[in-house]
Amino acid sequence: MQLSLLILLTTQVVLPAFFLLWLWLPRPRDRLGWAMRVLYGACYFAFIAVIGRWDFLSSALAIVLPIVFVALAAVSYMPVRDRPWNSAASAIRTHGFTAAMAIFFLALAARALSGYGYQDTAVDLAFPFAAGTYYVGQGGSATSINYHHTDQSQRYALDIVALNGFGARAKGLMPKDLADYVIYGHEVTSPCTGVAISTHDGVDDNRISQTNTGEPAGNHIILACGTARILLAHLRKGSIAVSGGELVEQGEPLGRVGNSGNSSEPHLHMHAYLGGTLDYSTGQGLPMTFDGRFLVRGSTVTLP
Known part of the structure; x- marks a missing residue:
């Protein structure tokens, strides 16, 4: 399989499936853990919606997948809504990497969105x-x-x-x-x-x-x-x-x-x-x- 096709399947099939599954398994210990998973997933879906080549699979997925993520995120809150907000001794140590990766993908999405305009005369x-x-x-x-x-x-x-x-x-x-x-x-x-x-x-x-x-x-x-x-x-x-x-x-x-x-x-x-x-x-x-x-x-x- 060509490397470019392998990258496309990884970024637009495997990783979206991971973020959808990660909302549920393993079940977050607290609401902060759930929120960090949602934040990380949302930033990744924003990134891939902008830079993805959805014509290889279906252009409809660029819209459908983020909607599915939002819907499943809302439903996945139900099992953790009665749990404490934070049960970790150190929120930074527990969730720091997740927060950093969320910011990373959000920055990549913002950089791509900067290409939606132009300064020269068209x-x-x-x-x-x-x-x-x-x-x-x-x-x-x-x-x-x-x-x-x-x-x-x-x-x-x-x-x-x-x-x-x-x-x-x-x-x-x-x-x-x-x-x-x-x-x-x-x-x-x-x-x-x-x-x-x-x-x-x-x-x-x-x-x-x-x-x-x-x-x-x-x-x-x-x-x-x-x-x-x-x-x-x-x-x-x-x-x-x-x-x-x-x-x-x-x-x-x-x-x-x-x-x-x-x-x-x-x-x-x-x-x-x-x-x-x-x-x-x-x-x-x-x-x-x-x-x-x-x-x-x-x-x-x-x-x-």
Whole structure:
């Protein structure tokens, strides 16, 4: 099993199950012990709700699991409500580690939440897909929710996948067939009216978990939308429907999502930048908004 998948299952399945079970077993000796378990669990659920990749399992779990935790925490108070507030000789010695870990995860959640805003002037665009439900796997202005943020030109880049009726991005956790990924083959539409200043085609799709670092963007299109440049990357070979220098209208079909370039599974990579012109790896990254909405990891967009 891949390390990233093992980490995901540990952080989003095993540890949530532990915190739910820990509310009950072993039963807390006093109400302070119960309160510290609730605090620790609440901080962890806050952290994982913000940074988790819930599209691997179901995007609904990001909401359902915290609700279940709150409900079970309330019920778990009943067996300890008549116990003393604190029966430990030293509350700090007994509960200090739990309190420290709660603060640790709360700080991580706060750091991730700092990526929900931006300071630079944003370019407002149309969402580059038609009907469906879409999920942002990477996005925001903090590295904990957007690993692109360390790159100057990609500071506000988005990685977008599509969701099925269960809120998952694919049939299974890591299927080998590209067609099992909901986003694969989806039509990409122009997010603006502008000029396709550069297109590149002819790069084969990668097998799942393999990447092509020699051609990072794979099959891609660069649009000039006013002063901003927009890169749409990892498109399917042979699907690009416009030529370099061609005027495109907002909503016009441009190509289809593939898995070409530095991409381990099908998704659309999108980022905006100033300067750099045809070199998408240079320039100053720009925030993107869609109908005024700044998308971050975990954001969903549903289009009728």
